[in-house]
Amino acid sequence: QVQLVESGGGLVQAGGSLRLSCAASGRTSSVGVMGWFRQAPGKEREFVTTIVLSGGSAYGSSTYYGDSVKGRFTISRDNAKSTVYLQMTSLKPEDTAAYYCAAGSYLSTAEGRYRYWGQGTQVTVSS
Numbered sequence: 001q002v003q004l005v006e007s008g009g010g011l012v013q014a015g016g017s018l019r020l021s022c023a024a025s026g027r028t029s030s031v032g033v034m035g036w037f038r039q040a041p042g043k044e045r046e047f048v049t050t051i052v053l054s055g056g057s058a059y060g061s062s063t064y065y066g067d068s069v070k071g072r073f074t075i076s077r078d079n080a081k082s083t084v085y086l087q088m089t090s091l092k093p094e095d096t097a098a099y100y101c102a103a104g105s106y107l108s109t110a111e112g113r114y115r116y117w118g119q120g121t122q123v124t125v126s127s
Contacts, residue, residue, distance in 0.1 A: 033106065049073055051063045
Protein backbone atom coordinates (compact mmCIF):
# COMPACT_ATOMS: atom_id res chain seq x y z
CA GLN A 1 0.00 0.00 0.00
CA VAL A 2 1.02 3.56 -0.67
CA GLN A 3 -0.33 6.54 1.23
CA LEU A 4 -0.45 10.00 -0.33
CA VAL A 5 -0.89 13.23 1.61
CA GLU A 6 -1.41 16.52 -0.17
CA SER A 7 -0.80 19.96 1.29
CA GLY A 8 -0.54 23.55 0.16
CA GLY A 9 -4.03 24.34 -1.04
CA GLY A 10 -5.77 27.56 -0.20
CA LEU A 11 -7.30 30.78 -1.46
CA VAL A 12 -5.40 32.95 -3.91
CA GLN A 13 -6.24 35.86 -6.17
CA ALA A 14 -6.27 35.51 -9.93
CA GLY A 15 -2.77 35.89 -11.31
CA GLY A 16 -1.22 34.58 -8.13
CA SER A 17 0.78 31.47 -7.41
CA LEU A 18 0.47 28.45 -5.17
CA ARG A 19 2.55 25.35 -4.58
CA LEU A 20 1.06 21.98 -3.73
CA SER A 21 3.00 19.12 -2.21
CA CYS A 22 2.28 15.40 -2.17
CA ALA A 23 4.21 13.16 0.18
CA ALA A 24 4.17 9.43 -0.44
CA SER A 25 4.76 6.77 2.20
CA GLY A 26 4.54 3.02 2.43
CA ARG A 27 5.61 0.81 -0.49
CA THR A 28 6.84 3.68 -2.59
CA SER A 29 9.14 1.35 -4.51
CA SER A 30 6.05 0.01 -6.26
CA VAL A 31 5.23 3.42 -7.70
CA GLY A 32 6.66 4.56 -11.02
CA VAL A 33 4.76 7.77 -11.65
CA MET A 34 2.96 10.40 -9.63
CA GLY A 35 0.58 12.99 -10.89
CA TRP A 36 -2.13 15.49 -10.17
CA PHE A 37 -5.77 15.54 -11.16
CA ARG A 38 -8.40 18.10 -10.28
CA GLN A 39 -12.15 18.16 -9.98
CA ALA A 40 -14.32 21.25 -9.97
CA PRO A 41 -17.89 21.14 -8.62
CA GLY A 42 -20.23 19.53 -11.11
CA LYS A 43 -17.41 18.50 -13.44
CA GLU A 44 -15.51 15.32 -14.11
CA ARG A 45 -12.05 14.76 -12.74
CA GLU A 46 -9.46 16.26 -15.07
CA PHE A 47 -5.85 15.29 -15.69
CA VAL A 48 -3.43 18.05 -14.73
CA THR A 49 0.10 16.68 -14.89
CA THR A 50 2.24 13.64 -14.22
CA ILE A 51 5.90 12.85 -13.72
CA VAL A 52 8.07 9.78 -13.96
CA LEU A 53 9.83 9.21 -10.67
CA SER A 54 13.02 7.74 -12.09
CA GLY A 55 14.63 7.42 -15.47
CA GLY A 56 12.28 8.75 -18.10
CA SER A 57 14.11 8.07 -21.35
CA ALA A 58 11.95 5.02 -22.00
CA TYR A 59 8.89 7.26 -22.12
CA GLY A 60 10.46 9.98 -24.24
CA SER A 61 9.45 12.63 -21.74
CA SER A 62 9.37 12.48 -17.97
CA THR A 63 6.51 14.96 -17.56
CA TYR A 64 3.18 15.57 -19.24
CA TYR A 65 0.70 18.39 -18.81
CA GLY A 66 -2.93 18.92 -19.59
CA ASP A 67 -3.55 21.56 -22.24
CA SER A 68 -5.29 23.90 -19.82
CA VAL A 69 -2.23 24.21 -17.56
CA LYS A 70 0.68 24.06 -19.99
CA GLY A 71 3.06 26.93 -19.49
CA ARG A 72 1.54 27.83 -16.11
CA PHE A 73 1.99 24.75 -13.94
CA THR A 74 5.19 22.85 -13.26
CA ILE A 75 5.52 19.44 -11.64
CA SER A 76 8.74 18.41 -9.94
CA ARG A 77 9.94 15.62 -7.70
CA ASP A 78 12.22 15.02 -4.75
CA ASN A 79 12.84 11.29 -4.77
CA ALA A 80 14.76 11.41 -1.50
CA LYS A 81 11.63 12.74 0.19
CA SER A 82 9.18 10.70 -1.92
CA THR A 83 7.45 13.97 -2.64
CA VAL A 84 6.18 15.66 -5.76
CA TYR A 85 5.35 19.32 -6.06
CA LEU A 86 2.96 21.25 -8.25
CA GLN A 87 3.96 24.85 -8.76
CA MET A 88 0.99 26.79 -10.08
CA THR A 89 1.41 30.28 -11.51
CA SER A 90 -0.82 32.74 -13.34
CA LEU A 91 -3.78 31.14 -11.62
CA LYS A 92 -7.24 31.70 -13.06
CA PRO A 93 -10.68 31.37 -11.46
CA GLU A 94 -11.26 28.33 -13.67
CA ASP A 95 -8.37 26.60 -11.87
CA THR A 96 -10.59 26.42 -8.79
CA ALA A 97 -10.98 22.76 -7.89
CA ALA A 98 -10.06 20.02 -5.48
CA TYR A 99 -6.60 18.84 -6.46
CA TYR A 100 -5.78 15.17 -6.01
CA CYS A 101 -2.40 13.52 -5.96
CA ALA A 102 -2.22 10.10 -7.57
CA ALA A 103 0.39 7.38 -7.95
CA GLY A 104 0.69 4.48 -10.31
CA SER A 105 3.03 2.20 -12.13
CA TYR A 106 2.89 3.52 -15.68
CA LEU A 107 2.83 6.91 -17.31
CA SER A 108 -0.73 7.79 -18.23
CA THR A 109 -3.18 10.68 -18.36
CA ALA A 110 -6.08 8.37 -17.49
CA GLU A 111 -7.17 8.36 -13.87
CA GLY A 112 -7.98 4.67 -14.07
CA ARG A 113 -4.28 3.90 -14.44
CA TYR A 114 -3.49 5.37 -11.04
CA ARG A 115 -3.90 2.98 -8.15
CA TYR A 116 -3.33 5.25 -5.19
CA TRP A 117 -5.01 8.55 -4.42
CA GLY A 118 -4.72 11.25 -1.81
CA GLN A 119 -7.64 12.89 -0.06
CA GLY A 120 -7.38 16.08 -2.08
CA THR A 121 -6.63 19.69 -1.28
CA GLN A 122 -8.84 22.61 -2.22
CA VAL A 123 -7.56 25.42 -4.42
CA THR A 124 -9.77 28.46 -4.80
CA VAL A 125 -8.85 31.29 -7.14
CA SER A 126 -10.79 34.51 -6.68
CA SER A 127 -11.35 36.99 -9.50
